Ligand SMILES: [Ca+2]
C-alpha cells in the first residue's frame with residue numbers, strides 16, 4: 714500500500730538523486746513485521762519502548778484484529794509507549810474507528826502513554842498536522 718502521494722514520492726526521488734547520488738535508496742518500511750523502521754509509528758507493549766512493538770506504516774482503524782507481530786499477544790488495549798519514526802503526526806484513539814480520547818504524537822516523538830492511553834489504544838492514523 715502506498716502511503717505518500719505521487720507528488721511527495723517524486724520530491725523524495727529528486728532529493729535522493731541530488732543528495733545521495735550513487736547510494737541506493739532505502740527499502741520502503743514494512744508495517745506490522747515487528748521491526749520499527751523509519752517511516753513507521755511504533756506502539757510498545759511495555760513502557761520505555763520495551764517488549765513487543767506494533768509497528769504501523771499506515772493507519773489502522775481497529776486493533777482488535779491484530780496481535781503484536783509474530784506473537785499471540787493482542788495489540789488492542791495493550792500498549793504503553795510510543796516511538797514515532799515517521800515524518801507525519803500520528804493520532805491515537807482509545808476506541809476503534811477513531812473514537813474516544815485522542816492524542817497526538819509529533820514526528821520523532823518518543824515517550825510513555827499517559828494514564829488516559831495506557832493499555833487503552835484501539836486505533837491510530839497519521840496526518841500531516843497535529844490535532
Ligand atoms: Ca516495520
Ligand SMILES: [Ca+2]
Pocket residue numbers: 773774775776777778779
Ligand atoms: Ca487492525
